Amino acid sequence: MFMDEVQFIGINSIPIVALMSTFMGAVISLQTASNMDSPLLPAYTVGYITQSSIILEFSPTIISLILAGKVGSNIASEIGTMRITEQIDALEIMGINSINHLMLPKILASIIYFPILIIFSMFLGMFGGFLALVISDLQTTETYILGLRSWFDPYNIFYALTKTVAFGFIIVSISSFYGYYVQGGSLDVGKASTKAVVISSVVILIANFVITKLMLL
Amino acid sequence: MISIRNVNKTFGKQQVLFDVSADFEPGRINLIIGQSGQGKSVLAKSMVGLHEVDSGQILFNQRDFTTMDKSERSKIRGEIGMLFQGSALFDSMTVEENIKFPLSMFTKMTKKELQVRVDFCLDRVNLNGRNALYPSECSGGMQKRVGIARAIAMNPKYLFCDEPNSGLDPKTAIVIDSLIKDITYEYGITTIVITHDMNSVMEIGDKVIFIHQGKKWWEGDRHSIITTENAEVEAFVFASEFMKEIRTSIKTQTP
Numbered sequence: 001m002f003m004d005e006v007q008f009i010g011i012n013s014i015p016i017v018a019l020m021s022t023f024m025g026a027v028i029s030l031q032t033a034s035n036m037d038s039p040l041l042p043a044y045t046v047g048y049i050t051q052s053s054i055i056l057e058f059s060p061t062i063i064s065l066i067l068a069g070k071v072g073s074n075i076a077s078e079i080g081t082m083r084i085t086e087q088i089d090a091l092e093i094m095g096i097n098s099i100n101h102l103m104l105p106k107i108l109a110s111i112i113y114f115p116i117l118i119i120f121s122m123f124l125g126m127f128g129g130f131l132a133l134v135i136s137d138l139q140t141t142e143t144y145i146l147g148l149r150s151w152f153d154p155y156n157i158f159y160a161l162t163k164t165v166a167f168g169f170i171i172v173s174i175s176s177f178y179g180y181y182v183q184g185g186s187l188d189v190g191k192a193s194t195k196a197v198v199i200s201s202v203v204i205l206i207a208n209f210v211i212t213k214l215m216l217l
Numbered sequence: 218m219i220s221i222r223n224v225n226k227t228f229g230k231q232q233v234l235f236d237v238s239a240d241f242e243p244g245r246i247n248l249i250i251g252q253s254g255q256g257k258s259v260l261a262k263s264m265v266g267l268h269e270v271d272s273g274q275i276l277f278n279q280r281d282f283t284t285m286d287k288s289e290r291s292k293i294r295g296e297i298g299m300l301f302q303g304s305a306l307f308d309s310m311t312v313e314e315n316i317k318f319p320l321s322m323f324t325k326m327t328k329k330e331l332q333v334r335v336d337f338c339l340d341r342v343n344l345n346g347r348n349a350l351y352p353s354e355c356s357g358g359m360q361k362r363v364g365i366a367r368a369i370a371m372n373p374k375y376l377f378c379d380e381p382n383s384g385l386d387p388k389t390a391i392v393i394d395s396l397i398k399d400i401t402y403e404y405g406i407t408t409i410v411i412t413h414d415m416n417s418v419m420e421i422g423d424k425v426i427f428i429h430q431g432k433k434w435w436e437g438d439r440h441s442i443i444t445t446e447n448a449e450v451e452a453f454v455f456a457s458e459f460m461k462e463i464r465t466s467i468k469t470q471t472p
Binding site: 085 | 262265266267290291292294295297299301302303305306307308309318319322323377
């Protein structure tokens with residue numbers, strides 16, 4: 001069960017995470033470079049800002065919001081369909097605690113695998129920035145890497161991964177809740193799925209603010 | 218044996234079951250019939266604990282299910298097999314995995330023993346060699362048979378079937394009825410079938426309970442249901458013109 005969930009929640013999300021991270025990293029670096037017209041700012045500032053934006057906010061929060069859409073809607077519709085087709089009743093009749101059986105492997109898989117996805121996203125985001133700057137001839141490899149390494153604080157990684165674990169838990173628990181308590185038919189499963197994504201996203205934004213306040217200030 | 222005593226069930230402000238009492242004997246097929254929306258499925262789901270009753274007793278061999286704690290309920294549920302209206306097969310699992318699932322969760326069978334048991338259950342429902350199919354690759358009748366195979370995998374003492382023939386053609390429905398009948402008599406299971414299919418009533422109805430407006434309206438067997446004078450039962454059984462003709466011919470033949 002756990003490995004199935006790792007496949008479903010983690011491995012199947014790699015393509016979208018890779019695509020988003022590479023392009024967003026590229027855009028962040030290009031936008032930063034285009035706004036750096038002061039000669040007082042060193043060239044490597046572009047790499048530094050790209051690194052900070054990706055580590056602190058883009059990878060943990062924006063990718064989590066995207067995963068709330070992809071994974072959250074999947075979970076809500078999967079569990080919701082199990083509810084309306086009486087598969088959850090079948091589990092209960094067998095004497096199986098359906099909440100434990102369905103949700104625990106998903107929560108564990110997300111808590112363990114989301115941080116891995118986010119680390120992957122950070123690397124790809126910075127790589128995307130590198131590609132954009134170097135291909136466009138805006139910076140040299142050495143300057144960009146110098147920027148990435150400037151004022152690097154490992155605590156930021158800890159902060160980002162802490163957020164990611166919280167967001168993973170939020171996405172899976174909220175989506176499972178809405179799926180589990182679906183009543184009605186397929187239309188209601190769709191509604192529950194949409195609700196799960198919306199509520200997860202709002203809770204992620206609130207949690208992001210709270211965790212940032214607690215950990216960074 | 219399953220006995221229910223004065224069972225009441227309410228959803229919000231709407232009372233669905235009113236003081237329902239009945240006995241379901243082992244080795245017999247007990248049918249709960251009635252029109253849609255009269256409380257048949259609620260009664261069956263209350264009996265297996267999917268709905269909590271408001272008051273009354275549900276006794277499995279004198280053990281009151283309503284007052285049991287979680288672990289005692291789990292034990293009882295290990296003795297229950299249920300065939301759902303839509304089969305409720307786990308669609309991410311193959312036929313074999315569906316049948317294996319309760320066995321691997323609750324028994325310490327070895328891989329070989331599991332395989333033997335799965336093959337036996339599939340053989341019992343005439344689905345040999347269909348182990349690797351997914352539910353979506355099975356016809357409605359096959360899904361019901363897999364559902365029966367899964368329900369009997371744990372050697373249940375009690376078998377609940379919620380509208381086992383819904384959505385099936387008459388020929389396949391008879392196959393499912395025969396399977397339920399054979400399994401019940403062979404293993405001495407207490408079988409409770411929720412249905413509104415009169416063919417099933419005539420084929421397998423050892424005992425028939427008619428539920429109307431949430432109350433037990435009538436009780437008898439497949440023979441007495443034909444001759445009952447109860448107006449509601451009569452209206453249900455002989456709803457079609459064809460059945461009315463049969464009723465008239467029975468009445469004229471009976472001295």
